[in-house]
Amino acid sequence: MSRIGKQPVILPKGVTITVGNDNVVTVKGPKGELKQAIDRDIKIEIADGHLNLLRPTDQIRHKAMHGLYRALIANLVKGVTDGYRRDLELVGVGYKASNTGNILDLALGYSHNIIIEIPKELKVATATEKGQNPKIVLEGIDKQLLGQVAAKIRGLRKPEPYKGKGVKYKDEVVRRKAGKAAGK
Numbered sequence: 001m002s003r004i005g006k007q008p009v010i011l012p013k014g015v016t017i018t019v020g021n022d023n024v025v026t027v028k029g030p031k032g033e034l035k036q037a038i039d040r041d042i043k044i045e046i047a048d049g050h051l052n053l054l055r056p057t058d059q060i061r062h063k064a065m066h067g068l069y070r071a072l073i074a075n076l077v078k079g080v081t082d083g084y085r086r087d088l089e090l091v092g093v094g095y096k097a098s099n100t101g102n103i104l105d106l107a108l109g110y111s112h113n114i115i116i117e118i119p120k121e122l123k124v125a126t127a128t129e130k131g132q133n134p135k136i137v138l139e140g141i142d143k144q145l146l147g148q149v150a151a152k153i154r155g156l157r158k159p160e161p162y163k164g165k166g167v168k169y170k171d172e173v174v175r176r177k178a179g180k181a182a183g184k
Contacts, residue, residue, distance in 0.1 A: 005066030008050040009074045012081050017051060017073075019044050025073060029080025032141050036076055038069045079141040086150040087170035088136040091159065095167075097126045097134045104136070108157040108167065116153065121145060135170070 011017065015029040025036050025044065038044075042065055043054040053070050055062040078084075090097055096107040102118040104126070118124045122140035136153065140146045150169070159166035161177040168174060 003067070005053055005055065005063070005070045007070065008052050009070065009077055011046075011049050011051060011077060015077055015081060017044075017046060017077075025076070027073070027076040027080050029077070031080050031083050034076045034079055034142060036069075036072050038072075039065050042066060042069050075143045079143055083139060083141050084143050084146050086138045086146055088138070088150060088153060089168055089170050090134040090136070090166075091168060092157075092163075092165035095134060095157075095165075096128065097136050098128075099124050099126045104153070106153075106156065106167075109165075114156055118149060119145060122149060 012029075015027065018026045018028075020026065023038050023040050023042075025038055027034050027036075041056050041062060043056075045052045045054060051073065053066055053073070055066040090106075090108070092109060094107065094109060098105045099118075102120060102122070102124055104116045104118055104124055106114045106116070108114060118138070121142055122138055122145065125137045125139075126134065127137070128134045138146055138150055154167045154169065157166045159168040159172070159174045161175055162179055164174045164176060166174075
């Protein structure tokens with residue numbers, strides 16, 4: 001992981017980074033503000049538009065944390081500048097999705113609709129076009145929160161390998177199985 005940790009994080013214009021005395025990194029940008037606590041052994045150095053992380057020794061623990069926190073800070077910087085987006089697709093007859101604000105209403109073949117409250121930090125949109133599968137679009141600046149919510153929605157009805165029905169990510173490929181052996 002240390003190879004990742006050695007790479008500098010490039011700070012775009014409009015992004016400011018401050019490090020608190022309790023090793024909490026605060027990243028402010030055009031889309032918002034994010035915070036991340038880092039280990040006390042890892043030191044941060046900010047110079048002319050680059051952020052470098054320094055580790056005290058070459059212990060395995062320090063090498064792992066070096067790469068981890070560099071990646072987390074890079075995700076924060078990308079989140080406050082560009083943001084993140086996750087597209088989900090509902091594959092199945094009668095599967096529907098609709099939203100009212102941040103309340104997501106899903107019909108996934110169960111006896112009842114599933115209603116999920118999406119965190120206020122994320123934006124949700126649903127689209128149903130004729131001849132297309134219903135789509136759910138999640139957008140936000142926090143990559144961890146976005147991935148967690150998308151995984152929770154997908155976990156309500158994972159895609160099954162025989163017909164491919166379920167909630168899947170747009171770019172996900174579902175490996176299909178043949179089913180019962182045809183012919184004897």
